[in-house]
Amino acid sequence: MRIVIAPDKFAGTLSAIEAAQAVAEGWQRVHPETETELVPLSDGGPGFVAVLHTALGGKVVSREVSGPLGTPVRADYLLDGETAYIESAQACGLHLLSASERAPTRTTSRGVGELIAHAVTDGARTVVVGLGGSATNDGGAGMLAALGAEPGSALAAGGAALASLPGAVDLEPARRATAGARLIAATDVDNPLLGLHGASAVFGPQKGADDDQVQRLDAALAAFAEASDPSGTLRESPGAGAAGGLGYGLLLLGGAVESGVARVLTAVDLAARVASADLVITGEGSFDSQSLRGKLPHGVARTAAEHGVPCVVTAGAVSVGRREAAAAGITETCSLVESAGSTEAALARPTAELRDLAASVARRWGH
Structure with missing residues (x-):
């Protein structure tokens, strides 16, 4: 028997690599003869560079930003030939701040622009920027400032400062700095920049914004949009609101928004790996209704279904019904919280509990 183990991270507890290893160890505790192939994955958020380096090789470049x-x-980025893969969270991620330091009115995406500049200087002709897990809400203004957009000091001062921009934003220096490279925003978030479904309203509270700050940030991003794209076309683009508006910043530079999941699944050639498998096991921290809107386990299950291979989801918590899961190509879902007995137990011993859950799956599926 051959199984492919292809999870996302279990946010806050296990990286995708750690989760894949735990599942493999649990399975082989029951069926040591099984051939297991580990394919840890990412949707563009934390873990993006590590996952792609494991799959593609290439050169990891470390810079101070x-x-x-x-x-x-x-912050590291991966240089694979003439393609650079940047994980925006390494420069502006929420995990870089303690809970008391979260300040979405002041945080900046400047470091992401610095990473892009380094990648272009190092010869990248395609720069894929994985979006997710950011601590910022500045519409990518800090990133643009790092690449030369003006007024640089105002753009790099955080989201709230964008309400007081002195005039139009000059994007030409930033566009010249990236003219030799194709920019891609890798995200599966389809939110626009502004409004009820925009960056501030949907993601601001996760970054520490209270109700008043959410309103201020949305108004500041609206002012930034007027100063940077008076035609108003880009602010409504799906993905513009990703990573606190970093998607919008990349669109201003002529970048394209692509599915982070699809980009990673293609990069690791998951279809070829699954085609010869008897079973696929994927997973993430919380398998919920959002998971069925294009998140990573859904993409893995769809690939498995195309090859007629059953797919099991192991997740920290499961809130998707059996019928909904089956419609998405998922054969079975398994909850770490259920198997551990409580959320507290699952969080206290995530590796051991995931091993035990995988062993339980192996007893049902192994042959």
Whole structure:
């Protein structure tokens, strides 16, 4: 028997690589003779570079860049031939801040622009920017400032400062700095920049914004949109609101929005790996209604279904019904919280509990 183990991260507890290893260990505890292929995955958020490096090889380049509050941080990107893969969260991620430091009115995406500049200087002709897990809500203004857009000091001062821009934004220096490279925003978030479904309203509270700050940030992004794209076309684009509006910033530079899941599944050639498998196991922290709107386990299940291979989802928590899951190509869902007995137990021992859950799956599916 041959199984492919292809999970996303279990946010806050296990990386995709750790989750894949735990599932493999649990399965082989029951069926040590099974051939297991580990294919840890990412949708563009945290883990994007590590997952692609595992799959593609290439060269990991480490640079010091501005963090979300301006303090220098080390951030890696992957250079594979003439394609660079950047994980925006490494420069402006929420995980870089403690809970008391979360300040979406002040955090900046400047470090992402610095990473893009490094990648272009290092010879990248395609720059894929994975979006997700950001601590920022600045519409990509900080990123643009790092690439030369003016007024640089105002653009790099955080989301709230965009309400006081002195005039039109000059994007030409930033466009010249990236003229030799094709920019791709890798995300499966389809939110626009503004409004009820925009960056501030949907994601601002996760980054520490209260109701008043959400309103201020949305108004500030509206002012930024007027100053940077008076025609108003890009602000409504699906994905413009991803990563606090970093999607919008990349669109201003002529970038394209692509599915982060599809990009990763293609990069690791999941279809070829699944075609010769007897079973696929995927997973994530919370398998819920959003998971069926194009998140990573849904993409894995769809690929498995195309090859007639059953797919099992192991997740921290499962809130999707059996019928909905089956319609998405998922054969079975398994909850870590249920098997562990409580959320507290699952969070306290995530690796051990995931091993035990995988062993339970192996007893039902192994032959």
